[in-house]
Amino acid sequence: MPAGTVLDLGKFQESERRLTPQRQAVLKAFLELSQEHPTAEAIYQAARRHCPTVGIATVYRSLDLFVQMGLIQKVPSLNGTARYETQKVPHNHFVCLKCGRIYEFDKRPVVDKNIEKEGFEVISSSTVCFGYCPACRQ
Amino acid sequence: MPAGTVLDLGKFQESERRLTPQRQAVLKAFLELSQEHPTAEAIYQAARRHCPTVGIATVYRSLDLFVQMGLIQKVPSLNGTARYETQKVPHNHFVCLKCGRIYEFDKRPVVDKNIEKEGFEVISSSTVCFGYCPACRQ
DNA sequence: GTGATTGCAAAGGTTTTGCAGTAAC
């Protein structure tokens, strides 16, 4: 895999999807920000630096597409603003109840085989902690 | 604790908060539905049966208050619609990616002491699984 | 050329807010 390539873009060629400049800009923006679990708005701002004419609707459509393709993942939110992150299963989060920032901490796989026996299909699992981050504690 | 009482309402007397008929209706509605991790809208509909004049804004304000008081808990969502549940720490969820319903499965405490050393204050933690529930798999 | 994709603007859904009136203590 070439240096700098984190996502498997071959999936575009395999499908009938097009890797347009807008989608590239959204992907690039996402990769730049992926450490901080960016919101759609943050990705939009960053994407406009690569493709100044891109619209917010295209950003949402692209992100949905990437989620659907399994390239990235949507993180559930407490305040109604979705965040996105790289596809890592399992992964563990700390969500700050005040600022909403998401931090990642060391992996600690937790899988429960029982619920699959009950007919649930588990795609991914993660452990989430809620509380206050160092910046918000003072 | 009297039968049927699940939440600690003494917290109302301790504070200068008032336990109005509207708030009682919201609490009652929440308790009726707590098994299914209700949305604010569902709680609103149920609360109107107990207090027909209650407004949706009051429902939101009450739920926020209960969360703040630690009586109930808000569940992060993927689709922008919050859900509420009883305060249980830790608790484990299965979130259906299709219908958004939340199922609870057996407790399996996962705590990471390391992140507290780094300055994070952990209020609660839970393990979340994403996938498809039995009803949505066909 | 054809069909997927885009940008815009409008609509959608959920939640919050301002404010005058009301009710709990």
Add this chain to the structure above:
DNA sequence: GTTACTGCAAAACCTTTGCAATCAC
């Protein structure tokens, strides 16, 4: 009598959608 609380309607916010124009293949 105070002060917290309420209902209403409007606003705020995030996200999705319809559609004509455009672009990638």
